Amino acid sequence: MAVRHLGEFVVIVCLTLVTSGSSYAEQLPNVVFILADDYGFNDVGYHGRLHGSAILTPNLDRLAGEGVKLENYYVQPICSPTRSQLMSGRYQIHTGLQHGVIRPPQPNCLPLDEVTLPQKLKENGYATNMVGKWHIGFYLDACLPTERGFDSYFGYLIGAEDYYTHMRSYNVGSKTLSGYDLHANKTTVYQYKGQYSTHLFTNKTIDVIERHDKTKPLFIYLAYQAVHFPLEVPDSYMDPYMNITDKNRRTYAGMVSCMDEGVGNVTRALKEAGLYDNTIIIFSTDNGGPIQSGANNWPLRGSKGSLWEGGIHGVGFVHSPLLPTSVKGTVNHELIHVSDWLPTIVAGIAGGALNGTKPLDGYNVWSSISGTASSPRKEILHNIDSLYIAPEILPSYFDGEDFLWRFLARVLEDKFDTSIRAALRVGDWKIKTGPDASASDVWQPPAESGLHTIYPIEKPNQKVWLFNITADPLERTDLSGKYPDVVDEFLQRLEEYYKGSVPVRYPDPDLEADPALHGGSWGPWE
Structure with missing residues (x-):
């Protein structure tokens, strides 16, 4: 899918004009990208106060x-993707990362021939810094953040750990692998045991801001551990939520408030360092909230x-003094996907070239965010995971003498196998x-709302759903039976994507990853 550059030059010129009265007149904008972990759609104040949530997020609001x-922004359903x-x-x-997340002992990472966002920004003169959760592989030294384009890194490499001890155990059969995971660049740093990670990552980000060489534009990727499981937070952050009787929800709410405070502190640091007026702040979730662990996505399904x-x-927003006055304080309903940030930041904000990457699926949507054009994105492939097949489908599919004929019929018809877990958004439609x-297939309100969970009524062994997401964003009315031609059209589109996919890479765990073999910490082992 080709990347569009609609309005790119105009937007860059506008940004330069906006900053022409400052000491950074000839400098590109700084970019601070903040990624929250497992943050529910209904857990930010400006959504939640409309839908029964008690969580307060004054800084994010x-x-x-x-x-x-x-408000038409999409991410993937889990972390690594x-x-x-x-x-x-x-x-x-x-x-090749279609299935699951990268587990601690898996010899896997974002392929090394993929060009990354910080690598492209470095080409354009940016100082690139990362703080927080990596979770796209570390089995090789070449997979680490400082080998993938970041000048500096402070954080943890795996997907989850204790917020205070920074330890993680992982079972491989009967064997438990356990280790510490907190690194400054490539060095394991043990002196931060006992420090709560949200505070720690906020403070490390402020350190980056305070020591930044202002002759260079700045890129910071702050990937908070918050608000991922385990549910842990200093008691003082739970105090405003004592009316929430559900313990998981109360703890989660405190974790959100701590993260919100951190975002406010980072913003204040940008102002005190004289960087804020030339900075674009982007906030995003990495996936929907896990409703079994205190999070909430109500009223979404x-x-x-x-x-x-x-x-x-x-949940996503862009904040900056550089935004045109006409779009400040507005709601954007243009279709945007997390894959769009690389071309948007590199080309739309930094004015860089996108040559050298493999063909991008993302679009430069900066003109759409700035209000000068509609989004060039018309569809989103949410995923195709060929290792995730409906278990109730498999026995009936493979049993019996007619299996070969059914298989050949599918090949000859060139149809997408609907027992495979997949989803595609095209315009108003989603299949x-x-x-x-x-x-997960429920509409679950926040515990403190007093409302009741709603359960869907499904057909037995249903494999296909079709929704008009614009008219029915809560996915209450399946239209697959009413519009079979639309279903067929989108199944054909899924088949085209599937034929263009690479094989899934999801290797077995490797016991050589055991931290006991590497000084007690998680890190590269090959």
Whole structure:
């Protein structure tokens, strides 16, 4: 899918004009990209106060309210796929990361021949810094953040760990692998044991801001651990939520408030360092909130890990003094995907070239955010995971003497196998196929709302759903039976994507990853 550059030159000129009265007149804008982990759609104040949530996010509300709220913005349903697409601008069907997340002992990472967002920004003179969660592989030294374009890195490499001890255990059969994971560049740093990660990552980001060489434009990727499981937070952050009786929800709410405070502190640091007026702040979730762990996506259907809207419709906004006055304080309904950030930041904001990358699935949508053009994006492939097949489908599909004929008929008809888990958005429409975790297939309100969970009524062994997402964003009315021609058209589109995909890479765990073999910490082992 080709990357569009509509309005790119005009937007860059406008940014230069906006900053012409400052000491950074000839400098490109700084970019601070903040990624929240497992943050529910209904857990930001400007959504939640309309839908029964008690969670308070005054800093996020203010930044979003003064900027552009992205209300047709999509991410992936789990961690590694979103992060890989943010860094590469490419769908996971093109990087082999279609299935699951990268587990601690898996010899896997974002392919080394993929050009990353920080690498492209470095080509344009940016100082590139990352703080927080990596989670796109570390089995080789070449997979590490400082080998993928970042000048500096402070954070952890795996997907989850204790917020205070920074330890993580992972079972491989009967064997438990356990280790510490906190690194400054490539060095394991043990002196931060006991420091709560949200505070720690906020402070390290402020350190980057304070020591930044102002002769260079600055890029910071702040990937908070918050608000991912385990549910841990200093008690003081739970105090405003003592009316929430559900312990998970109360703890989660405190974690959100701590993260919100951190975002406010980072913004204040930008102002005190004299960088704020020339900075663009982008905020995003990595996936929907896990409703079993205190998060909430109401009124959307589903949860983290699902291809329902609750798993993939992200919280996102852009805040900057550089935005045109006409779009400040507005809501943007243009179709935008996490893969769009690489071309948007590199070409639309930094004015860089996109040559040298593999063919991008992302679009430069800066003109859309700035209000000068509609989004060039017309569809989103949410995913095709050929390793995730409806279990109730397999026995009937493979049993019996007619299997060969059924298989040959599928090949000859050139149709997409609807037992495979996949989803595609095209304009107003969304098609979804295959299985999803039944526990995620609900409309679950926040615990403190007093409302009741709604359960869908499904056909037995249903494999295909069709929704008009614009008219029915809550996915209440399946239209697959009413519009079979639309279903056939989109199944053909899924088949085209599937034929253009690379094989899934999901290797078995490697016991050589055991931290006990590497000084007690998680890190490269090959």
